[in-house]
Amino acid sequence: MNFVKLSRTVGLLLIAVLAVAVGFVVFQQLAMKPANSVSPSTAVIEPAAPGYIGNSSIYLLSAKPYYGTYHGTAVFMVNVTVRNDYTAQLPPPNIIPQFNGTSVYFILVANLSDKNGVQINSRLYMSQTEPPDYFENFLNSSQTTSLTIYMVTSQRDVSTFTIAFNWLGAAPA
Numbered sequence: 001m002n003f004v005k006l007s008r009t010v011g012l013l014l015i016a017v018l019a020v021a022v023g024f025v026v027f028q029q030l031a032m033k034p035a036n037s038v039s040p041s042t043a044v045i046e047p048a049a050p051g052y053i054g055n056s057s058i059y060l061l062s063a064k065p066y067y068g069t070y071h072g073t074a075v076f077m078v079n080v081t082v083r084n085d086y087t088a089q090l091p092p093p094n095i096i097p098q099f100n101g102t103s104v105y106f107i108l109v110a111n112l113s114d115k116n117g118v119q120i121n122s123r124l125y126m127s128q129t130e131p132p133d134y135f136e137n138f139l140n141s142s143q144t145t146s147l148t149i150y151m152v153t154s155q156r157d158v159s160t161f162t163i164a165f166n167w168l169g170a171a172p173a
Contacts, residue, residue, distance in 0.1 A: 104169070
């Protein structure tokens with residue numbers, strides 16, 4: 001009789017331990033969900049890439065839009081690849097003598113619109129832990145880079161977007 005009672009107690013204890021362990025694993029999986037996530041967007045870039053951004057000599061090779069979260073914030077993000085086509089004959093704006101006349105610093109943003117052409121309220125992602133120039137890029141002449149633009153917005157009806165400069169010059173922002 002004592003053996004049966006002991007077996008039942010051990011069995012119940014084992015079930016309780018397993019339930020707690022399974023609950024802990026499920027909780028850890030939910031808690032470890034990445035802070036950054038993406039899903040494709042069908043938004044169209046205007047004008048279409050490839051081409052120069054505005055009237056600059058920064059050549060947009062490609063742009064791929066996504067919706068998602070970045071550090072837990074709802075964003076519209078665009079992965080872009082750009083090339084610096086500034087030369088000594090055609091230097092970037094804001095030349096300062098101590099800076100190379102063909103290198104360029106820039107910060108890109110995306111201007112978002114809905115299907116009716118109405119601009120969507122958004123802003124460049126900024127964090128309390130990152131410096132204001134965190135998204136500033138530097139390119140030497142003929143150099144290419146890929147980067148991501150993060151625009152804070154919870155709207156998921158972006159139909160078109162244009163790439164523009166928040167800063168562009170031969171010196172840092």
